[in-house]
Amino acid sequence: MKLAPFQYAAPTTVAEAVALLGSCDAKALSGGQSLMPILAFRLAAPELLVDLKHVQGLDRIVIDATGVTLGAKVRWCDIEGDARLAVAHPLLAEAIKHVAHYQIRNRGTVGGSLAHADPAAEMPGIAVACDAVLTLVGPKGARKVAAADFFEGALQTCLAPDELITEVLLPVWPKARRWGFQEFARRRGDFALAGIAAFYDVDSEGRAANTHIGVIGASDRPRRLALAEAAFDGKPASPDSIAAAARAASLEVDPPSDIHAPADYRRALVETMVERALTHAAR
């Protein structure tokens, strides 16, 4: 189908982009990897596309004492190509390898993925699992929103129509942290039927502390699994504690049934993915 007619603007600053977004029924255009199909299917017909291509300052990857900050226009291939991230945030580096296919990784962006809020997407899942904080800029200035509060449902966020995501901060990653990322998709590069990002620190007695287990593809939004985390936290990593966490996770999720997989299958996948992710972490 042909796209519905729209106006086009290519601002060079965040302030101009925000003003344009607020001027009418407008949509930001980043890599176009979700927006263009949506327009082509006429699921949306904005009056104005605000192309972020020339907006300055949104494509930086900054690694400092606060953690890793990804600008909204950072693409998957930028993350893949930045060798520093394998040390500064190995969980992110691993998860992004699973995003889509080569061509899409060359254009798809962090900001577009967060704003699109697909429940099976890797970046939103990593953001929630890692307690990331998003910066949103609107006409009244900037606000910070925890990733856990940003996602409100499938393709739903708290982003206002005249707000732009400018960056996301993943808090600092201790070197000794144990982590694992596992997902299952029918073909490599497809959206995950279910995926797990897990990490924990080890206390002086050798027990798991600060356990975080996040799930994608098995809920209406990315989320942490509090019961699974509690089942593992405070215990030494062992086949028993890992199995207990995996079982708790499978009972805790409420996955959808859709054309890709029934709910029971996704629930079983969650159990297996938690087991594999924590086993990888423990090794």
Ligand SMILES: Cc1cc2nc3c(=O)[nH]c(=O)nc-3n(C[C@H](O)[C@H](O)[C@H](O)COP(=O)(O)OP(=O)(O)OC[C@H]3O[C@@H](n4cnc5c(N)ncnc54)[C@H](O)[C@@H]3O)c2cc1C
């Ligand atoms: C065939 C295919 C397979 C895919 N597989 C995967 C996968 O396995 N895993 C995965 O995670 N993703 C996958 N994707 C999604 C892809 O990786 C992109 O992340 C996603 O489509 C967002 O694209 P984009 O960055 O080009 O944003 P766009 O398509 O340009 O925009 C997406 C939405 O975000 C809004 N937006 C964009 N930038 C901002 C901003 N800075 N502030 C506010 N709003 C903004 C737009 O208005 C639009 O609503 C797939 C996509 C395709 C087409």
